[in-house]
Amino acid sequence: MKPPAFEYLAPRTLEQAVAALGAEDAKILAGGQSLVPMLNFRLLAPSLLVDITRIPGLDNVDDWDGGLRIGALTRHHALETSPLVRDRFPVLHAAMAEVAHLAIRNRGTIGGSLCHGDPAAELPGMAVLLDAQLQTTQRTIPAAEFYDGTLSTVLGADEILTDIMLPALPPGTGWGFEEFARRSGDFALAAVGVLIGGEVRIVAIGANEKPIRLLNAEALFNDASDIDAVAEAAGKEVSPEGDLHGSAEYRRHLVKVLTRRALRAAWERTS
Ligand SMILES: Cc1cc2nc3c(=O)[nH]c(=O)nc-3n(C[C@H](O)[C@H](O)[C@H](O)COP(=O)(O)OP(=O)(O)OC[C@H]3O[C@@H](n4cnc5c(N)ncnc54)[C@H](O)[C@@H]3O)c2cc1C
The missing domain is CATH 3.30.43.10 (Uridine Diphospho-n-acetylenolpyruvylglucosamine Reductase, domain 2)
Incomplete structure (x- = not known):
């Protein structure tokens, strides 16, 4: 059409x-x-x-006090191939490989993905996991407060997202990212991101109307012996909807399995 x-x-x-x-x-x-x-x-x-793609200065990836300031017009492929992203936020580097196909990653921008707000998209979930601060033409918004529903943000009609600030992770932070999609490049049926640093952070993607931290599950984690219990709790904490790609129960099961895998990987990467 x-x-x-x-x-x-x-x-x-x-x-x-x-x-x-x-x-x-x-x-x-x-x-x-x-x-x-x-x-x-x-x-x-x-x-x-x-x-807005002709506005200069909105497509850089720069140091931000040990973290990163990412311009909203930075293309997915630039993020995927950025050495700064790979070295400082390997969990984001891993997630970028799962975003759509190369042709779409060549055009799509981080700002567009965050503002579109698809609950199954990787970047909104990464923003919540990494505690991003979202700079607009009017204010700074914590990623956890950016979404007020499916495909819906708190942005005003004349408000433009300009920069995404990612605070530095504590040294030795372990990370895990696990996704299940029907085919490579498809939107996730469910995905889970985990960080084990100063605290444990677990974010579920595609399992609620927006990406969410699984705070009940996080509270159960002390060490590797808790991984099964945390995964069980994660599956219970999400409220997925069923559709023709998978039932609500199937997605819950995916969150449980993906949390277990992501937590194990994160634990093994802590140092
Ligand atoms: C076949 C296909 C498969 C895909 N698979 C995936 C996938 O697996 N995972 C995934 O995450 N994404 C996927 N996508 C979406 C892709 O990542 C898009 O690039 C992204 O969602 C939107 O980015 P964009 O720059 O193209 O934004 P646009 O399409 O230009 O805009 C999207 C929305 O955001 C608003 N907007 C854009 N920039 C700003 C800004 N700076 N400030 C305020 N509002 C803004 C626009 O007004 C619009 O409402 C897929 C897309 C297609 C077509």
Whole structure:
């Protein structure tokens, strides 16, 4: 299908973009890998697309006090191949390989993925796991407070995500990322990310309306002898919905199995 007719604007500054978004029914266009299919399926019909990809300075990956500041226009493939990401956030490096296919990773941006907010997408889950701070044209929002439902964020209509800040992980942090999808490149049926550093953090992807930390399961973890009990608790803590790809019970089972595997991997990587 073809998209409905729309006006198109490609501003060169954030100020121009924000001003344009004040127009009725305007939508930000980044990599277009989620927005354009939605236009083609006529799920959206904005009167104006504001293409932010010509705004300079929003696609860098830089040091941020030992962590990283990632521009919202950084493409998935740039993240996947960034030595800084691989060295400082290996869990994010591992997750990037599971995001769609190379052609989509060449176009899609981290900001687009976070703002689209698919509950089965890897990047929103990574943002919650890594305690990201999301910088917009108006404020800084902790990733855990960014989503208010499926495909829904707290962003205002004229608010642009500009940077994603990832705080440095404690030295020796162990990590694990496990995903199950029907085919390579498909959205996850479920995925789990784990960090064992100063604290244990467990995030489930694709198992609720948005990515969530499994706080009850986390509280049970002291050492490797707890892994089975934590995994059991993780399966009980999520509230997946069933669809034609898998029942709710199947997804719960996946979260249990993936948590066990991710925790084991994270424990073995702690030093
Ligand atoms: C076949 C297929 C398979 C895919 N598989 C996966 C997968 O397995 N895992 C996965 O995570 N993703 C997957 N995707 C989605 C892909 O990762 C997209 O690139 C991503 O979701 C959107 O990024 P984008 O830059 O293309 O954003 P766009 O499509 O341009 O925009 C998406 C939404 O975010 C808004 N937006 C974009 N940038 C900003 C910003 N800076 N500030 C505020 N709002 C903004 C837009 O207005 C729009 O509402 C898949 C896509 C396709 C087509």
